[in-house]
Amino acid sequence: MARSDRSGGGATIIDVARLAGVSAMTVSRVINGREGVRSETREAVEKAIRELSYTPNVAARSLVTSTELQVGVIYSNPSAAFMSEFLTGIFEEASIRGARLSLLKGEAGKAPGPEALEQFAAAGLSGFILAPPLGESRKILSVLEPLGRPIAAVGAYKISDALCVRIDNHRAAYEMTHHLLDLGHRRLGFILGNPDQAASAERMxxxxxAVREIGGVEVRVAQGDFSYTSGLAAGELLLDAPSPPTAIFASNDDMAAAVVSVAHRRQIDVPGALTVVGFDDTAAAVTLWPTLTTVHQPLRRLAAEALAYVAQEAGPALLRPGAVSDCVLDHSIVYRDSTARISVAEPD
Structure with a gap:
């Protein structure tokens, strides 16, 4: 049965969500003044609140802040830039909510060992956040799910008994690829991410x-794992081809930065002779030359939404807005200096 936040006037947060045509979590974000809600969605929610004379139960809401929230964060990501942004979002949201964080780190993108996981899970934590690439780890989920505590899996898809907080990776990659095609590029390279992650498959x-919509596109693909080192190997492979790509789309910024490094070493001008784009919009995108055109996914907001969900689900039942399984935030393309219109004649 759906759980609701019933106000004095009789309307619930579920009623507001139903009238506005949105999820209860979106209503919660509007009420709390959080970012990440489209203006038209916010207006629809506010209109529904007025029509229903809905008033959140402030007394009940205060119980969340009076109860110590202890959240476990499990992470292991080869990109230091990615994790810096992600953990900043976690720390900022924890500070706002007065939450205590416990961190457990795996090595080289792998889940922590069974003993470490079991000790961590037994520490009396209120809930758990799984950072990419661990959101879909069955090794971790098999330990956490039986505990019955809220789990937020960032970057994951279709995890039962957990909230998946992500962007639309398919759409983002589609839009970036169309940008390359609009610049006239018809020889494209693509560097895949970790094959064990659904986000990698969605980006591919x-x-x-996008490629299928345009005729005459030559595609070369190289496997990476989201690490800078894998980007170096993939970049060498793509640029060694008899007819190398004029544009390379790497599935994250670290691998894209590696491709730029390979191009510099080969004295290939970026973007004059080679366009390079990435994904994530981490610090790596602006600390190299030329600065990187990339997909911006709001890493801090993804992390903050994950913690907000755990806090909400771990709080009093009166505040829980009902079951949710997916929270999709907006992405955007950030145009910088690593892209240019095709300047060399394509072969017939």
């Missing part, structure tokens, strides 16, 4: 969806 699918 979005890339191919």
């Amino acid at each position: 699918a979005g890339f191919y969806a």
Whole structure:
């Protein structure tokens, strides 16, 4: 049965969500003045609140802040830039909510060992946040799910008994690929991310969806794992081809930065002779030359939404807005200096 936040006037947060045509979590974000809600969505929610004379139960809401919230964060990501942004979002939201964080780190993108996981899970934590790439780890979920505590899996898809907080990776990759095609590029390279992550497959699918709409596109693909080192190897492979790509789309910024490094070493001008784009919009995108055109996914907001969900679900039942399984935030393309219109004649 759906759980609701019933106000004195009789209307619930579920009623508001139903009238506005949105999720209860979106209503919660509007009420709390959080970012990440489209202006038209916010207006629809505010209109529904007025029509229903809905008033949140402030007394009940205060119980969340009076109860110590202890959240476990499990992470292991090869990109230091990615994790810096992600953990900043976690720390900022924890500070706002007065939450205590416990961190457990795996090595080289892998889940922590079984003993470490079991000790961590037994520490009396209120809930758990799984950072990419661990959101889909069955090793971790098999330990956490039986505990019955809220789990937020960032960057994951279709995890039962957990909230998946992510962007639309397929759409983002599709839009970036179309940008390359609009610049006239018809020889494209694509560097895949970790093959064990659904986000990697979604980005590749979005890339191919755009390519299929344009005739005469030559595609070369190289496997990476989101690490800078894998980007170096993939960049060498793509640029060694008899007809190398004029544009390379790497599935994250670290691998894109590695491709730029390979191009510099080969004295290939970026973007004059080679366009390079990435994904994430981490610090790596602006600390190299030329600065990187990339997909911006709001890493701090993804992390903050994950913690907000755990806090909400771990709080009094009166505040829980009902079951949710997916929270999709907006992405955008950030145009910088690593892209240019095709300047060399394509072969017939």
